[in-house]
Amino acid sequence: xxxxxxxxxxxxxxxxxxxxxxxxxxxxxxxxxxxxxxxxxxxxxxxxxxxxxxxxxxxxxxxxxxxxxxxxxxxxxxxxxxxxxxxxxxxxxxxxxxxxxxxxxxxxxxxxxxxxxxxxxxxxxxxxxxxxxxxxxxxxxxxxxxxxxxxxxxxxxxxxxxxxxxxxxxxxxxxxxxxxxxxxxxxxxxxxxxxxxxxxxxxxxxxxxxxxxxxxxxxxxxxxxxxxxxxxxxxxxxxxxxxxxxxxxxxxxxxxxxxxxxxxxxxxxxxxxxxxxxxxxxxxxxxxxxxxxxxxxxxxxxxxxxxxxxxxxxxxxxx
Ligand code: CP
Numbered sequence: 001x002x003x004x005x006x007x008x009x010x011x012x013x014x015x016x017x018x019x020x021x022x023x024x025x026x027x028x029x030x031x032x033x034x035x036x037x038x039x040x041x042x043x044x045x046x047x048x049x050x051x052x053x054x055x056x057x058x059x060x061x062x063x064x065x066x067x068x069x070x071x072x073x074x075x076x077x078x079x080x081x082x083x084x085x086x087x088x089x090x091x092x093x094x095x096x097x098x099x100x101x102x103x104x105x106x107x108x109x110x111x112x113x114x115x116x117x118x119x120x121x122x123x124x125x126x127x128x129x130x131x132x133x134x135x136x137x138x139x140x141x142x143x144x145x146x147x148x149x150x151x152x153x154x155x156x157x158x159x160x161x162x163x164x165x166x167x168x169x170x171x172x173x174x175x176x177x178x179x180x181x182x183x184x185x186x187x188x189x190x191x192x193x194x195x196x197x198x199x200x201x202x203x204x205x206x207x208x209x210x211x212x213x214x215x216x217x218x219x220x221x222x223x224x225x226x227x228x229x230x231x232x233x234x235x236x237x238x239x240x241x242x243x244x245x246x247x248x249x250x251x252x253x254x255x256x257x258x259x260x261x262x263x264x265x266x267x268x269x270x271x272x273x274x275x276x277x278x279x280x281x282x283x284x285x286x287x288x289x290x291x292x293x294x295x296x297x298x299x300x301x302x303x304x305x306x307x308x309x310x311x312x313x314x315x316x317x318x319x
Contacts, residue, residue, distance in 0.1 A: 009312035014126040014133045017142040018183040037300035050079035053110035057083045060116045066136045073302035132309045140174045147180030149301040153294045161188035170229035171200045177270045195219030199240040223261040227268040254280040
């Protein structure tokens with residue numbers, strides 16, 4: 001049993017997937033994030049938890065939300081932050097990924113936050129590094145901090161996961177967000193439905209314990225949360241649906257379809273949104289939308305992850 005005010009760190013070097021965490025560790029991260037959310041609402045948003053430590057943002061793929069919020073999170077914990085840009089690094093001269101990371105590690109950094117287009121690249125780096133590595137999205141595999149901030153946003157409104165029905169809509173095949181959400185939601189006791197064109201739903205996903213649907217109306221009927229995934233044209237190596245217009249017609253979440261869900265349904269989207277394709281502007285900006293709350297919560301959740309991976313030790317914790 002933890003004493004009040006005592007925050008124990010995660011007993012792991014890296015955070016690579018939500019699959020590797022149990023419900024207790026996930027809830028511990030969410031509780032710590034709630035304390036940090038209170039900190040970042042103060043006029044002075046900083047705590048000295050990671051003073052003297054250096055965090056490197058190593059992004060090999062574009063990002064707005066994840067990269068910016070990790071930078072803000074690290075700075076609000078008083079860490080120094082270095083943003084590595086692949087396009088202007090020696091990678092373009094042919095240096096390998098592992099040599100690049102080993103050189104960065106040799107500069108005595110404390111944590112590496114990494115995004116890469118290849119599933120598993122972050123795991124490879126974590127295996128060869130002594131410092132902690134946080135997965136900021138690897139290929140189609142996992143995006144654990146997005147999963148955590150989605151869980152945090154749901155819990156903030158719905159209070160608990162037991163009895164909740166969460167529908168994930170769209171491109172399940174290419175979505176690392178879907179996989180992280182599924183592992184986290186099932187661990188915490190929610191029921192998960194996935195829906196999309198058959199070409200974008202791997203049959204094997206049923207083995208995780210989710211319900212598969214192919215009709216949007218059926219999948220969102222009575223839902224408590226609808227998490228709408230981006231159609232990821234950059235990861236699609238073929239034609240998975242006839243056209244964006246056809247996709248919007250069959251799977252676009254619009255105000256008319258929203259009426260099938262519970263009146264207090266939460267509308268979520270990890271961003272960036274394709275407005276008018278997977279989500280209508282009226283739904284994206286409507287009263288059920290918590291899309292910008294997800295972004296706000298991302299900073300507190302990433303503060304919690306960086307803090308807890310560092311051992312959760314400091315002279316001043318967030319309580
Ligand atoms: N949700 C998400 O990963 O957004 P970015 O690609 O902008 O980081």
